[in-house]
Amino acid sequence: MRRKRDLFSTVFWMITAVMVSFLLVLFSGLLFYGDAQTMVSILKHPEFRFALALTLQTSIVATLMATVVAVPCGYLLARRNFPGKLLVDSLLELPIVLPPLVSGVALLIFFGPLFGPNFREAGIEVVFTHVGVVVAQWFVAVPFAIRSFRHAFESVDPRLEKVARTLGCTPLQSFWRVLLPIARRGILGGMTMTWARTLGEFGATAMLAGVTRFKTETLPVAIYLSMTNGDLAFSLSIAALLLFMALSILTAFKMLTQTEVQL
Amino acid sequence: MKQTLLEVQDLSLRVGSFTLQEVSVQVHKGDYVVVVGPTGSGKTLLLEAIAGLIPLQEGRIIYDGRDITEESPESRHFGFAYQDSLLYPHLTVRENILFSAAVRGQADSPLIRQRLAELAEAMAIQPLLERRPGPLSGGERQRVSLARALLLRPSLLLLDEPLSALDPQTRAGLQKLLRKIHRDDEVTLIHVTHDFSEAIHLGTKMLLLKDGRVLQYGAPKELFSQPNSEFAARFLRVDNILSGIVQRKSRYSWFCTEKSSRLYGPLPEKVLEDWKVGIRGVLAVRAAHIRMFPEMNAGEVREGECSWPVMVIGVTFHGSYVEVACEGDDPWVIHISLAEWRSFPVARGERVWLACMLRDLHVIPCPAVIHDDR
Numbered sequence: 239m240r241r242k243r244d245l246f247s248t249v250f251w252m253i254t255a256v257m258v259s260f261l262l263v264l265f266s267g268l269l270f271y272g273d274a275q276t277m278v279s280i281l282k283h284p285e286f287r288f289a290l291a292l293t294l295q296t297s298i299v300a301t302l303m304a305t306v307v308a309v310p311c312g313y314l315l316a317r318r319n320f321p322g323k324l325l326v327d328s329l330l331e332l333p334i335v336l337p338p339l340v341s342g343v344a345l346l347i348f349f350g351p352l353f354g355p356n357f358r359e360a361g362i363e364v365v366f367t368h369v370g371v372v373v374a375q376w377f378v379a380v381p382f383a384i385r386s387f388r389h390a391f392e393s394v395d396p397r398l399e400k401v402a403r404t405l406g407c408t409p410l411q412s413f414w415r416v417l418l419p420i421a422r423r424g425i426l427g428g429m430t431m432t433w434a435r436t437l438g439e440f441g442a443t444a445m446l447a448g449v450t451r452f453k454t455e456t457l458p459v460a461i462y463l464s465m466t467n468g469d470l471a472f473s474l475s476i477a478a479l480l481l482f483m484a485l486s487i488l489t490a491f492k493m494l495t496q497t498e499v500q501l
Numbered sequence: 502m503k504q505t506l507l508e509v510q511d512l513s514l515r516v517g518s519f520t521l522q523e524v525s526v527q528v529h530k531g532d533y534v535v536v537v538g539p540t541g542s543g544k545t546l547l548l549e550a551i552a553g554l555i556p557l558q559e560g561r562i563i564y565d566g567r568d569i570t571e572e573s574p575e576s577r578h579f580g581f582a583y584q585d586s587l588l589y590p591h592l593t594v595r596e597n598i599l600f601s602a603a604v605r606g607q608a609d610s611p612l613i614r615q616r617l618a619e620l621a622e623a624m625a626i627q628p629l630l631e632r633r634p635g636p637l638s639g640g641e642r643q644r645v646s647l648a649r650a651l652l653l654r655p656s657l658l659l660l661d662e663p664l665s666a667l668d669p670q671t672r673a674g675l676q677k678l679l680r681k682i683h684r685d686d687e688v689t690l691i692h693v694t695h696d697f698s699e700a701i702h703l704g705t706k707m708l709l710l711k712d713g714r715v716l717q718y719g720a721p722k723e724l725f726s727q728p729n730s731e732f733a734a735r736f737l738r739v740d741n742i743l744s745g746i747v748q749r750k751s752r753y754s755w756f757c758t759e760k761s762s763r764l765y766g767p768l769p770e771k772v773l774e775d776w777k778v779g780i781r782g783v784l785a786v787r788a789a790h791i792r793m794f795p796e797m798n799a800g801e802v803r804e805g806e807c808s809w810p811v812m813v814i815g816v817t818f819h820g821s822y823v824e825v826a827c828e829g830d831d832p833w834v835i836h837i838s839l840a841e842w843r844s845f846p847v848a849r850g851e852r853v854w855l856a857c858m859l860r861d862l863h864v865i866p867c868p869a870v871i872h873d874d875r
Binding site for chain 1 (some may be wrong): 575600
């Protein structure tokens, strides 16, 4: 005889089913609302190609930069106790809860009136340039990387490193030979999700790098520009591509590493 | 005289809620030191401090006549193995064992290859060398962990409860292996354990820690037969602990229990050397040190024994021995072998006599009032 499902499970299952259905309809709408032929033709459009190339280039550089910063930050937060750790932790995670527009304004002030002349003297122009796009994407994504790397390091028993020290490793060698290889899945997962975050970055990029066609036009900027011009077909094509990329990244990551992403 | 290998001098440190306070221990070459103590007494902390994994707040560590207090763990060359083996999951068993050689760029040297073959044979892990550690059994993992720690022939091996997570059969096999390593490889060992039979079986010295302090350090037999405090007696599972006072009577010292005023003794003269008459203390007697005989043979007390009558109130079989609970003037528990039990099977309610060698009447002092009726 089949057991009667209790009210608790029924309600929870129903809410989950409604949410999953909603997402399916929502994303299907994005994919199927536009005309397929127009979408394919837009993929060959020079503006789309520019936006795609710029997005890939800047997001990869931003992800690598975020990794370089997030590895030591995540390691220290996972492994060391120091005065003011809570404050440092909160500060490093602040960009997650900050609206990207606010981050963008802060970056604009920093690279503009505050230190802009110094950077310019050093030959680095940040505001309204490709560099600005990278900086904005990096700034918004780096807290995600720190958080996920921290979780990755925390999941490794610290005694494994202690044993490595007794076996002749210096702290750097035990990090390189033991901690990093064991935490690699978490690190790769964190990098993937950081990259996904940089791909969709818009608010801070718009503030720091501006929304200039064929100059600082990343895919999200292209969606914004085409929507303001009323070009719905162009927007839909890019949105569909971003959706496809996000889905591919998440699925590929889960299949390859067989682990959950910790953010 | 044995040469001192390791000397821990007034070591103090604190990590979170764990502390070590003024710990001083001397380890000779060839010693097998077992460290025992309740949970949180600082056993692992002591091992990690000796290995250099935790900086000392006070004190010094002298190794082979050299002050190594400030030296890094990697320059101390001690072997270390934890309870849960902690093999590296991204490396094969072979790579795990060769790890210390690989760090020094010597993994391919013929000497190291020969050493690996020796260890693999001694630990019976040859078929596992190309496997990843994940699916190995607890015993296999621990053997690999020991091989990894022993690869470069450390003269000091530190073991943190390496056998505690294993089943009894595997544990017995590894105990044998550890004895062999100690005997054949001339390794000095410091081994943290909570298993008393393991401690007695393996150790040539025993260190008892409590709340981060050394409570007693000596040969395991000495600690088991002559614990120096009531805590040590209870922790080392002395079954009969009676409170009372030492009295002087007819030129001898006797232990007068609180509950019954019965006098046990005369006490060995060593007791008088150790502490003064009249000080309150406890009488600690191991259950295995007491023999039982029928009431009708009450006059047959052997030389150097004291005896007293009791009534049997409970009998419990423990497989290899029988535990008999008795109540006389004081409560007593005794352990007798199955052979003895077969020749003299007592029942609840039966009256019997107990006897104990005077040298096994161990009195532990605690501060109190002087009382002497000489």
